Amino acid sequence: MGYVKKEGSSWYFVAELGVDPLTGKRKRKKQRGFKTKKDAEKALALIEAEVFKGTYFEPSSIYFKDHLCEWFKVKKNSINIQTAQVYENYMNNRIIPVLGHVQLSQLTPMLLQNYVNDLKEEGLASSTIKKIYNIIKGSLDYAVNMELLLSNPAKKIQLPKDKKKEMTVWDIDEIKAFLKVASRDRLYPAFHLAITTGMRRGEILGLRWKDVDLDKGVLYVRQTLSKDGKKFLSGAKTDSSVRSIKLSNETIAVLKKHKARVAKEKLKCGPDYVDYDLVICTSKGTPVNPENLKRTFERLIKEAKVPKIRFHDLRHTHATMLLAQGVHAKVISERLGHSNIKTTLDIYSHVLPNMQEEAANQIDALLSKSN
Structure with missing residues (x-):
């Protein structure tokens, strides 16, 4: 009995x-600091009731930084190298310096909410905070599964929301103006592929000739180049x-x-x-550094006198162009390598109102023909 x-x-x-059960020794819990005997007795009674019902949970005293490291050892086996x-x-730069010294059991919803609020005040984008x-x-979910915590305090905090930034893409005239100027550059096929296939930068720079079937007019995304341009990664961003x-046909001609x-x-x-068998490479066969591709892209934009966009926006341009032409979102989702069609629709929802209007116009056209 306790006392x-x-x-x-x-x-x-x-x-x-x-x-x-491991040592065979009796376990006890001592807690100090109660102002009155009644307060101590009340706290003792609560714990004894939980022990009796089998619901008592002993909070872990491990520091959050140590738990993060243990969790990461497991997590990194299920994500790619870049992630x-x-x-x-x-x-190392955001979480551990601020929360690493806190014991796992002391991570309260209020503490985590204040941490998130501080990140927002610091000026970090909502996407980065997320x-x-x-x-x-994720690390605290793991702690709950490992029975180090009774519940996950992170589930109770609210994340800041930013207004969705308007996506910047080129229209057909801007695409043609850029491609005309870019066609004189050695890296032209990279930009052409980005616009006509919607491939990511790393996928284009990691593409090999053995993954391109010019006779059938199909390419296979099976390898990517890392963001720093130093290594090839088998597979792609996700499964x-x-x-x-x-x-x-035009892309086939460009590649030939x-x-x-x-x-x-x-x-x-x-x-x-x-010889790395790369489609896009330097004149000596080595991988093109992603930053060099970016610099070339920015130079060609100026020469073509088209709106400045990111290289990744060529992927958005590809999707938007196809949606505007009435191509089914499921087909676009497969071309882009999205996990499901919902992702595609969420990203390119700005195009849908125009499609709705076009659909209504087509209905009018069909009905007028039948009269």
Whole structure:
């Protein structure tokens, strides 16, 4: 049985928690700091009731930084290398410096809410805050599964919401103006692929000739180049990103011409050529650094005198262009490598009102024909 005793001017209790199955020793819990005997007795009674019902949970004293490291050892086996690097960066630079010294059991909803509020006041984008939150929530879900916590305090906090930024894409005239200027550049096929296939930058820079079937007009996304341009990653961003994409006749012609050019460069370079079988590569066969592609893209934008957009916006331009032409969202979702059609519709919902209007016009046209 537990007991209550006075210590100086305050009271404490000692509760019997049963026998540790691993050591065979009796487990006790001591808690100090009660102002009155009645307060200590009340707290003791609550714990004894939980022990009797088998619902008592002993909070973990492990520090959050140590728990994060343990969780990450498990988590990184289920995510790709680039995502793991992003997680590690947020953990080391954002989470651990502020919350790492806090014991796991002391992470309250209020503490985490204040942490999120501070990130917002610091000026971080809501999308960045959400990524940091997902790491914290995921690690605490793991703590609950490992019976280190009774519940996840992160589930009770509210994340800030920003107004959705308007997506910047090119229209057909702007696409043609850019491609006309870019066609004179050695990296033209990269920009052409981005616009006509919707591939991500890393997917384009990791594309190999063996993954392109020019006879059937299909390419397969099976390898990507890392963001720093230093290594190839097998697969793609997600499982659904490993996919096949049907090529237009114009894209096939561009790739055939480019392949002949690469073959000449390889012959000219001789033994100095490093053959990674890349579609988009330097004149010596090595991978094109993503930052170099970005700089070339920005230079060509200025030359073409079209609105400035990011390279990734070429992917959005591709999707928007197809939606505006009435291509089914399911087909676009498959071309982009989205996990489901809902993702596609959520991202490109700004195009749908125009499609609704077009649908209504088509109905009018059909009905007028039948009269």
